[in-house]
Amino acid sequence: MNVIDEFSRFAKQYNSYNIIQDRVAKKLVSQIEKSHYKAIIDIGCGSGAIYQNLVNEEIEFSKFMALDFSTEMLKLHPSSQNIIKKSFDFNSIEDFKKLKKQDKQLIISSSALQWSEDITCSLKEISQYGDEFHFSLFTSNTFATIHKIGNIHSPIYSKEELLEAFTQYYNFSYEIKNYQLEFEDTPSMFKYIKQSGVNGRGNKLTYKEIKRIIDIYPYNYLEFEVLFVNGSVKTDP
Numbered sequence: 001m002n003v004i005d006e007f008s009r010f011a012k013q014y015n016s017y018n019i020i021q022d023r024v025a026k027k028l029v030s031q032i033e034k035s036h037y038k039a040i041i042d043i044g045c046g047s048g049a050i051y052q053n054l055v056n057e058e059i060e061f062s063k064f065m066a067l068d069f070s071t072e073m074l075k076l077h078p079s080s081q082n083i084i085k086k087s088f089d090f091n092s093i094e095d096f097k098k099l100k101k102q103d104k105q106l107i108i109s110s111s112a113l114q115w116s117e118d119i120t121c122s123l124k125e126i127s128q129y130g131d132e133f134h135f136s137l138f139t140s141n142t143f144a145t146i147h148k149i150g151n152i153h154s155p156i157y158s159k160e161e162l163l164e165a166f167t168q169y170y171n172f173s174y175e176i177k178n179y180q181l182e183f184e185d186t187p188s189m190f191k192y193i194k195q196s197g198v199n200g201r202g203n204k205l206t207y208k209e210i211k212r213i214i215d216i217y218p219y220n221y222l223e224f225e226v227l228f229v230n231g232s233v234k235t236d237p
């Protein structure tokens with residue numbers, strides 16, 4: 001199953017499984033200066049956590065572009081006169097060509113770009129369309145202990161790989177934040193991993209392997225690591 005299927009399948013029940021993503025979206029928006037923005041683009045907008053937090057924080061904008069490659073997610077995103085929803089794949093150069101550069105354009109992407117097939121390429125494309133950028137991405141230290149026990153190479157980028165990619169196109173400050181999410185028992189943890197979409201396309205474990213990991217997993221919580229980046233475009237990359 002690839003990532004788009006996974007997100008579409010769980011789109012409706014997704015809201016109850018996105019506790020960490022919600023906290024991440026809230027923190028990311030809290031770092032944005034309260035001002036009026038001409039246009040805000042949200043890449044991998046999901047069901048609208050960024051939009052909701054912007055409204056809650058009273059950050060104003062004339063136009064909001066909600067971009068996601070899952071039409072099911074776009075359906076769940078709030079609608080209004082100043083929201084434009086578009087199906088968009090951040091792995092597609094063709095899709096980037098359809099975007100327009102405007103003055104005072106803010107770009108946000110929360111908990112989505114860890115699935116870029118080529119993060120350097122996605123970040124390069126994104127850098128051409130905004131003046132100010134706010135990103136959050138899960139790093140390979142998410143589910144670190146599970147990966148260690150299962151001898152699994154994380155399907156997502158390490159913080160070093162991400163920082164290296166950002167350095168090429170952005171002037172930025174960053175923060176690494178670790179989260180723990182507690183569960184009553186280990187099977188519900190694994191259910192969460194499957195249904196949260198956080199695991200992306202890498203979940204190739206057999207039932208037997210999962211069973212072995214469940215039996216020896218030492219914690220009652222799951223580990224997440226998130227990289228927050230606030231930046232502007234490097235003028236001389």
Ligand SMILES: C[S@@+](CC[C@H](N)C(=O)[O-])C[C@H]1O[C@@H](n2cnc3c(N)ncnc32)[C@H](O)[C@@H]1O
Nearest residue numbers: 025044045046049068069070089090110111112
């Ligand atoms: C974990 S959710 C985060 C959603 C939202 N930004 C939030 O903070 O709650 C990741 C989103 O990225 C979208 N996504 C994953 N790969 C994508 C791609 N290649 N192009 C566009 N969107 C993508 C998924 O459909 C999903 O809505």
